[in-house]
Amino acid sequence: MNYYEPVPGLRLPAAAMGCMRIAEMEYGALERQVLLAAELGMNFFDHADFYGEFRSEARFGEVLARNPGLREKIYVQSKCGIRIGGIYDSSAEHITKSVENSLRSLHTDYLDFLLIHRPDPLARPDEIARAFEGLHAAGKVRYFGVSNHNPAQIEALQQAVPHKLLINQMQMSILHTPMIDHGVNVNTKFAGAEDRDGSVLEYCKAKQIMLQAWSPFQYGFFEGVFVDNPKFP
Ligand SMILES: NC(=O)c1ccc[n+]([C@@H]2O[C@H](COP(=O)([O-])OP(=O)(O)OC[C@H]3O[C@@H](n4cnc5c(N)ncnc54)[C@H](OP(=O)(O)O)[C@@H]3O)[C@@H](O)[C@H]2O)c1
Structure with missing residues (x-):
């Protein structure tokens, strides 16, 4: 297993x-x-508040509750910022409530990572920062990040947080490579040269x-799995 150490001591x-x-999986x-x-060292579990129509975290929480000692051996990440119905909400109040719900569902006192799920054009970085500071000070979240953000969006948030x-x-698979394509095709007139993400890689x-x-096994936008798919011999 390879490791990445974004800050010293965090592997x-x-x-x-x-x-x-996981919401529909049989418990066993x-x-x-x-x-x-x-056991294999794949000890990082990615969640979001709304996965499985807000049921996935509780399913995982059952595993944590029935296996004392497991929580300390793994990293648990969740995401927030999208309410029922797909409405974006980056207010401090929503972020804080979402994390508190996630903690209850997951049967844990803390998240290792909290990500803002998608860039919200109406987000106020100072609101997100207020929520992050409160959650970190209360010991409810250790580290923070984002999802589906380009560099300018990360910079706008980072200046407040x-x-x-x-x-x-970010979405990435061998059939979804825009982040890589434009770097490889730089300064050409090929279609792949188009930069769709502000050089996020x-x-x-x-x-x-x-x-x-x-979605490392998917093609398109949730069109299906490419593994063993006759479309991709
Ligand atoms: N941040 C975001 O916006 C965002 C968006 C989407 C997903 N995500 C995260 O990314 C994770 C993965 O996404 P995903 O579930 O869409 O994509 P995925 O992991 O690319 O695909 C999952 C599917 O691949 C199938 N699969 C796995 N290995 C296979 C194999 N060897 N042969 C054939 N099929 C195989 C699984 O089938 P079985 O069910 O039969 O095993 C499952 O249906 C999510 O769980 C979530 O944590 C994040």
Whole structure:
């Protein structure tokens, strides 16, 4: 297993388990999967408040409750900022409430990481900063980051937030590579030269922000899995 160390002493595994699809899993299968992943060193679990129509975190929380000692051995990450119905809400009040709900569902006192799920054009960085500071001071969140953000959006938030944003989670798979394509095609007239993300790959490298890949087995925007798919021989 490879590791990434965005700050000294914080060793993050290169592989993680996404928990977006666990809500319908049978309990025994879910527990086996989580324990095996942790045993293999894949000890980073990615959640969001609304995964599984707000049920996934509680399913995972059941595993934590039934396995004393597991919580301290793993990293738990969640995301917030989108309410029921897909309405973005980056107010301090919503972020704080969302984390408190996640903690209750997950049967834990703290999140290792909290990410803002998607860039909210109406977000006020000072509101997000206020929520982050309160959650960190109360021991409810250790580290912070974002998801689906470009460099300018990260900069706008980082200037208000005193904690370094350590993670940016972006869609990436061998069939979804815009972050890589434009760097490879730089200064050409090929279609791939178009920069759709403000050079987020290069920015995150320079700033020591860990890029996490979401949907690494999917093609398109949730069109399906490419593994063993006759469309992709
Ligand atoms: N930040 C964001 O905006 C965002 C958005 C989407 C997802 N995410 C995160 O990314 C994680 C992964 O995303 P995802 O679930 O969409 O994508 P994924 O991991 O690319 O795909 C999951 C699907 O791949 C199938 N699969 C896995 N290994 C396979 C194999 N060897 N052969 C055939 N099929 C295989 C699984 O099938 P089975 O169910 O049959 O195992 C499952 O249906 C999520 O859990 C979530 O944590 C984040």
